[in-house]
Amino acid sequence: MKTFYVFLSVFLTATILVVGIGSYIFITENERGGYLSQESLNALNIPPPLIRIVNASNTIYVNGSSDVVVEFSPPMGMAGNSTREYFVMYGLVNPVIIAKQGITIRFVLVNMDDMEHNFVITARGPPYSYMAMMGGSGMSYGSSIMGSSFLKPYTGNGEYPYENSTFTFNEQGNYWYICTYPGHAQEGMYGQFIVS
Ligand SMILES: [Cu+2]
Structure with a gap:
């Protein structure tokens, strides 16, 4: 039942925003989330079929409309990372994302x-x-620039705050995804996002 109410609240609070970036038109839809258990996160955190992960080049190819799970500074397995604040997607730290033009992520x-x-x-x-x-x-x-609101901190109770942010990129271009919390992007919490 709890899961049902989480999803109900997601759909009820969905908002649609349309923003132009130069000649590039983005459509974004921010859905207020709720909380995910570790078990739910594990179930989500499997790359969908339309995503190809290339570890050698730290790149994620998104070849069709798909979900992409983004973890904010997960504590495990990041020994080689030089910054405390970073994004992780399917085990890659701040990967380059290469998305096909016109798809929705x-x-x-x-x-x-x-x-x-x-x-x-x-x-x-x-x-x-x-x-x-x-x-x-x-x-x-x-x-x-556009994106999500700030997510609440994780309190250590086993339930991770989450939110969904949906983008459609109608034009090719080079972009960056960043965290705008003071100091985080400066410390390296960013990655390249290419629409090709
Ligand atoms: Cu941050």
Whole structure:
């Protein structure tokens, strides 16, 4: 029943926003999430058939409309990472995402860290300053950037806060996904996002 209410709230709170980035038209739909247990996360965290993971180049190819699970600073298995704040997708740290033009990706954003994080896509590349962008959520930064709100920190109770953020990229281009929490993008919490 709990799962049912989580999904009900997701659909009831869905909002649709249309934003232009230069000549590129993005459509994003932010769905307020809820909480995921480790078991639910494990079940979600299997790459769907339309996703190809290439470990050697730290790249994720998204070849058709699909979900992509994004973990914020998960504590395990990150010994080789030089920064405390990072994104992990299917075991890759800050991977390059290469998405086919015109597809829709629903990012399932899961906060596994004791800090707030968000997921924002921008045409602006690194280096980023301490205040990578101003404001409380991606949508407040104007037309050149967009994304999710800040997710609540994980409190250690076994239930991870999550939110879904859906994007359709209608034009080819080079973008970046970043966390705009002060200092995080500067510390390396970003990755390249290519629509090809
Ligand atoms: Cu962050």
